[in-house]
Amino acid sequence: MNNIFRLTSGSVRAVTSLHRSNRRSGELVYVWARWCSRSVAELVKQQKVVVFLKGSPLQPMCGFSNAVVQILRLHGVDDYAAYDVLEDQDLRQGVKTFSNWPTIPQVFFNGEFVGGCDILLQMHQSGDLVEELQKLGIRSALLDTEKESK
Structure with a gap:
């Protein structure tokens, strides 16, 4: 079990997948994390980048989720938490309420x-995404691509 989530069996309400990648080995790892009475506000603070999507980063279940995964991949962002809202309707509604944004x-x-x-596409x-990632301490892979082309 991933150390990020330490829950007792009595507190578990639903199961959601958490995507984590191991940057050193390049290996993609799925950890089954338990979403309990934790608020969405707590979940979004678990990592620098958190995505609520339909499906998983390895198997997005809609075109919009796939586009977000591909944009992050293009920038070399592979260390992020991803929660599958199709696994839990309470989580799906909870994130919409928290952000006051109607879509996933x-x-x-x-x-x-x-x-x-x-x-994210805009x-x-x-080029704003490169700057925002830099603020997070994440170097966009596109900066390396630009260097190589010069």
Whole structure:
């Protein structure tokens, strides 16, 4: 069990998958994390980047979730928490209520709501995503690509 979540069996309400990658080995690892009475506010603070999506990063279940996963992958962001809202309707509604945003996927940086697929795509296209990732201490892989092309 991942050390991020230490829960007692009595506190478990639902099961949600948490995507974690091991950057050193490049291996993608799924850890089954338990979502209990923890608030969405606590979940979004677990990592620098948190995504609520339909499906998983390895198997997104809608085009918008897939687009978010691909944008993050393009920037080399592979260390993030991803929660499958299809696993739990309470989580799905909870994140919508928390962010006051009606659609999934939803992306959070340092506990702050960034937006959905459309916002992340716009940030990617404008170059703002590179800057926002730098604020998180994450170097976008696109910066390395730009160096190589010069």
